[in-house]
Amino acid sequence: MSTTLASRASSTASRPPVTTVRVALAGCGTVGGALLDLLARHADDLTRRHALRFHVVRILARDASRPRSTAVERALLTTSVAEFLDTPADVVVEAIGGSCTADVLARGALAHGRALVTANKALLRTQGPALAAFGPRLRFEAAVGGGVPIVRxxxxxxxxxxxxxxxxxxxxxxxxxxxxxxxxxxxxxxxxxxxxxxxxxxxxxxxxxxxxxxxxxxxxxxxxxxxxxxxxxxxxxxxxxxxxxxxxxxxxxxxxxxxxxxxxxxxxxxxxxxxxxxxxxxxxxxxxxxxxxxxxxxxxxxxxxxxxxRGAGGAATAAALLADLIHLFQPGTH
Ligand SMILES: NC(=O)c1ccc[n+]([C@@H]2O[C@H](COP(=O)([O-])OP(=O)(O)OC[C@H]3O[C@@H](n4cnc5c(N)ncnc54)[C@H](OP(=O)(O)O)[C@@H]3O)[C@@H](O)[C@H]2O)c1
The missing domain is CATH 3.30.360.10 (Dihydrodipicolinate Reductase; domain 2)
Structure with a gap:
């Protein structure tokens, strides 16, 4: 798969080079917030086991003034879809739900050549085949079954x-x-x-x-x-x-x-x-x-x-999003 990755830094001679993946995260509620927690908690493991470093570069939300958990870096927050899509990224993770804005984000991400990972079954029900037509960079393990890997x-x-x-x-x-x-x-x-x-x-x-x-x-x-x-x-x-x-x-x-x-x-x-x-x-x-x-x-x-x-809940659903991220970017997968 060809992706525009931010950097490939060599580590030790015996290990594969670590790939840095720029993640633009839409939504930091139950699921998006849990993904931020997971990425922070497992950062070392992701680098050691999968040679991946996920770098969150932008977070889209509806209300910038709302209190957030410490996992949400406020400087990365935007409420502007245009600004979000203009941020250079390798992958957009869509965890806002609904159809209208999610559809704009999904098409914008894929049209810009980014991968799209989504938890949004309502969007996929109507737009799945159209989005899949952009190529194999659409992943949606989190949309069905939460932490149960039925999609794969x-x-x-x-x-x-x-x-x-x-x-x-x-x-x-x-x-x-x-x-x-x-x-x-x-x-x-x-x-x-x-x-x-x-x-x-x-x-x-x-x-x-x-x-x-x-x-x-x-x-x-x-x-x-x-x-x-x-x-x-x-x-x-x-x-x-x-x-x-x-x-x-x-x-x-x-x-x-x-x-x-x-x-x-x-x-x-x-x-x-x-x-x-x-x-x-x-x-x-x-x-x-x-x-x-x-x-x-x-x-x-x-x-x-x-x-x-577990078919619902932030942690189970975020784990499915992370599985898709690993599968998309792990060196040697494609
Ligand atoms: N919760 C679950 O157990 C679960 C399980 C499987 C799949 N899912 C799916 O995961 C997705 C997210 O669910 P969730 O439970 O995390 O929802 P949530 O807690 O309501 O969080 C939604 C997030 O998206 C943001 N957002 C919503 N509409 C937006 C818009 N128009 N523009 C910009 N930001 C917007 C919200 O911003 P603010 O924070 O500013 O309000 C919030 O951060 C949905 O597609 C849902 O079906 C959820």
């Missing part, structure tokens, strides 16, 4: 293996809420706890109505079956209106309520749906607790693989 598994590990089914719990926020209700919290308290923990947005309707899970499922169907996520119909139903009663009813019948997303390749095309389901306790998807995701992928050659891990 479908893109690489299972490429060419005839995946025909993906079945998953993909929304950490609703799963966290359901788990808290199972432990005795009323719905309102469970939602407030999800918001305090940084899983749920101030407006959590996309999570609760199943739209976030549908966006993620469409991206998995894109990776697994080549389905266009912007036109794929995902039949979507969110959590039931009286979710407290539904969780209690499930427990009485020895089951668990989970928001389940399923996509399958059938003779007539790809079918996809998201809906609440009452699962037997021995169903691997019923094991998703709190913000966890569980993803099952069935292919002709490998049978059914099951992945389970």
């Amino acid at each position: 598994l479908l893109r690489e590990g299972l490429a060419g293996q005839g995946v025909h089914r993906v079945r998953a719990v993909l929304n950490g926020t609703t799963n966290y809420i359901l788990s808290r209700i199972e432990r005795g919290d009323p719905y309102a308290a469970a939602l407030a706890a999800a918001q305090r923990a940084g899983f749920a947005e101030a407006d959590p309707s996309r999570d609760l109505q199943g739209v976030d899970a549908a966006d993620k499922l469409a991206l998995l169907a894109w990776l697994a079956f080549g389905a266009d996520p912007s036109t794929l119909e995902v039949v979507t139903e969110g959590l039931p209106r009286d979710v407290d009663a539904a969780v209690r009813g499930a427990a009485r019948s020895g089951r668990r309520l989970r928001l389940v997303a399923t996509a399958e390749r059938a003779a007539r095309g790809v079918t996809a749906h998201v809906s609440p389901a009452l699962l037997h306790l021995d169903d691997p998807l019923a094991a998703a607790v709190d913000e966890e995701n569980v993803i099952q992928v069935t292919s002709a050659s490998s049978g059914t693989l099951t992945l389970r891990g």
